[in-house]
Amino acid sequence: MPAQSIPLAAPAATSLLWLWGPVLLVICINPLIQLFAGKPPVTAAFASWGPLLVLPLITAGLTLAYRRRHLQLDARRLKIASTLYSKQVPISAMRLDRARVVDFDENPGFKPALKTNGFQMPGFRAGHFRMKDGSKGFCLITDNHRVLVLPLRDGSSVLLSPEQPRALLEELKRLADNLPRA
Known part of the structure; x- marks a missing residue:
C-alpha cells in the first residue's frame, strides 16, 4: 500500500495571532516610549533597531514551522x-x-x-x-x-x-x- 496523506483538522484562524500579537506589541513598545519621551524612536545603534528586525525574522521562522504539519x-x-x-x-x-x-x-x-x-x-x-x-x-x-x-x-x-x-x-x-x- 503506498503512503496516503491524512488531512488534519484546520486550526483556528486566530492561532497565529497568539504568535504575532505579542511580538508586534513588544516591537512597538520601545519606540513609543522613546517618542513620548521626546527622543527619536529609532537611532543608529543596533540595540535600537535590532529588535525591529530580529524579532519579526524569528517569528516568521516560527510561523513557517507552525505551517509544517x-x-x-x-x-x-x-x-x-x-x-x-x-x-x-x-x-x-x-x-x-x-x-x-x-x-x-x-x-x-x-x-x-x-x-x-x-x-x-x-x-x-x-x-x-x-x-x-x-x-x-x-x-x-x-x-x-x-x-x-x-x-x-x-x-x-x-x-x-x-x-x-x-x-x-x-x-x-x-x-x-x-x-x-x-
Whole structure:
C-alpha cells in the first residue's frame, strides 16, 4: 500500500495571532516610549533597531514551522510531522482496542498537562508533552474537539487531530488486522 496523506483538522484562524500579537506589541513598545519621551524612536545603534528586525525574522521562522504539519499512513506505520518534530509509529505498537476519539471539553482528563519539548499556542499543540497521569505523549492537536488518542504498548500515547478521526481509527484497525502475526 503506498503512503496516503491524512488531512488534519484546520486550526483556528486566530492561532497565529497568539504568535504575532505579542511580538508586534513588544516591537512597538520601545519606540513609543522613546517618542513620548521626546527622543527619536529609532537611532543608529543596533540595540535600537535590532529588535525591529530580529524579532519579526524569528517569528516568521516560527510561523513557517507552525505551517509544517502532516500525517501519512502506509501499511505498517503512521508518520507524523509537525513544526520541529516528527515521529513514526508502527501500527503494531498501537493499542487500538483502547484508542478513542475525545473532545477535551467533555473529557479534560485526556488533555496534555505539561509541555516538555513542544510548540504550543491556544488550540494548537505539537511535540512532546506529559499527560495528566504522568505518561508521555506526542501531540499534533489542531482542534480540541476531535482528538484521536492512540495509546502505545510502551505506555505512552499519540494524540492527533485528523479531519475525520473515526475514519482514521477504523483504517488503523483494518491495517492492524492485515499485519502478519509474529
